[in-house]
Amino acid sequence: MSWNTTALGVLAPGPPTPLIDLPVAAPGIRLLLKDESRQPTGSLRHRHARALFRQAIADGLVGEGTIVVEATGGDAAVAQAWFARRLGLPYIVIMPGERTEARARPVEALGGECRFVTPPLAIYDAARALDGHFLDQFGRAAPHDLAEELFAQVRPDWVVTGAGTGATSATLGRWIRDHALSCRVAVADPENSAYFPGWTLDAPDYATGMPSRIEGIGRPRVEPGFRPDLVDLVIPVPDAASVAAARRIRELTGLPAGAASGTALWAALELAGRMHARGESGTLVALLGDAADRHLATYHDDAWTAAKGLDVERHTGELRHRTTA
Structure with a gap:
């Protein structure tokens, strides 16, 4: 298979x-x-994350071993990390501001990596600069x-x-x-x-x-x-x-x-x-x-x-x- x-x-x-x-x-x-x-x-971000992964795989943008990247925080990052773990894919999320354990811990518990960036609007450029597929939940939706x-x-x-x-x-x-x-x-x-x-x-x-x-x-x-x-x-x-x-x-x-x-x-x-x-x-x-x-x-x-x-x-x-x- x-x-x-x-x-x-x-x-x-x-x-x-x-x-x-x-x-x-x-x-x-x-x-x-x-x-x-x-x-x-x-x-509800669980549905969003599933749809983004399905679309990326169907479009040939994500395959076995692809590093998946997102710029977001909160529930979206947790949902995406959950799916990445089940797909066996590395996951990196760029979050705005200074690191807080409350935001990082749920993602890291699922095997994801959190990176924090200031100013907050810089998260999108930081995500695009990484060597991986940028899910871009706002651009693709x-x-x-x-x-x-x-x-x-x-x-x-x-x-x-x-x-x-x-x-x-x-x-x-x-x-x-x-x-x-x-x-x-x-x-x-x-x-x-x-x-x-x-x-x-x-x-x-x-x-x-x-x-x-x-x-x-x-x-x-x-x-x-x-x-x-x-x-x-x-x-x-x-x-x-x-x-x-x-x-x-x-x-x-x-x-x-x-x-x-x-x-x-x-x-x-x-x-x-x-x-x-x-x-x-x-x-x-x-x-x-x-x-x-x-x-x-x-x-x-x-x-x-x-x-x-x-x-x-x-x-x-x-x-x-x-x-x-």
Whole structure:
């Protein structure tokens, strides 16, 4: 059996992730969370990583022994290191800033190598300079298998997701159009991100130049993988509301959700309120992109959020009003 054949077996999709009913106060509205924290590496980035590897192998860019390189941090690096280890490939990730054990340890535990670079925007040139294949999750943003799986489980009226590379909203929108479905796609966008103003102004080259405080989503520029023509609505979400919504997910489900998941929930509740005001009913799905114990020391910790200037309590009452235990 060839290495490529074995690799494609390693990269085969796993079992579907579950849907969680989240009670909402708006009559006639059903809200489901698609729990991507059940992926083997705990986040939606698992699908992104699988798709990037599959595309690179199919294109002949990665083969047995190829050094795989990426410029990123957090969940994306962990997911890519997981697949690289199972494929027997060396993996190097260039991360922004100074080394922290919290970021390096999960990747190194999977056999990956972490290198840290300053200033942060230098990570991309540093990755391209290495002798290996640069996965380039922002430049390539390979479509993944979420849409096929989701629409086999439920036929929602709206799907709400955050945007990092833009691959998820593009994958969902393309699937909906290819299959002539009536579902629509909403992107939840945090503060400082370029997607909401870029989409509103029809400016594909829009840039804020400011980093997002919400791990996993929001970009200082509109990335090539973001397809505004496949998105029906972009909803801006205050960072404090994202954090409050992540805490509400934990209260209702027990899952220590990341703030990116909170961003999607807040936007979904905003959308549910608009639907109810128009006398509409229907089903919404919000992506629960990740949940991990490490979030307990950040987004779920009062001292941490206070140090970041995030007034979480300002949004807590509204969330409890919109959702019911």
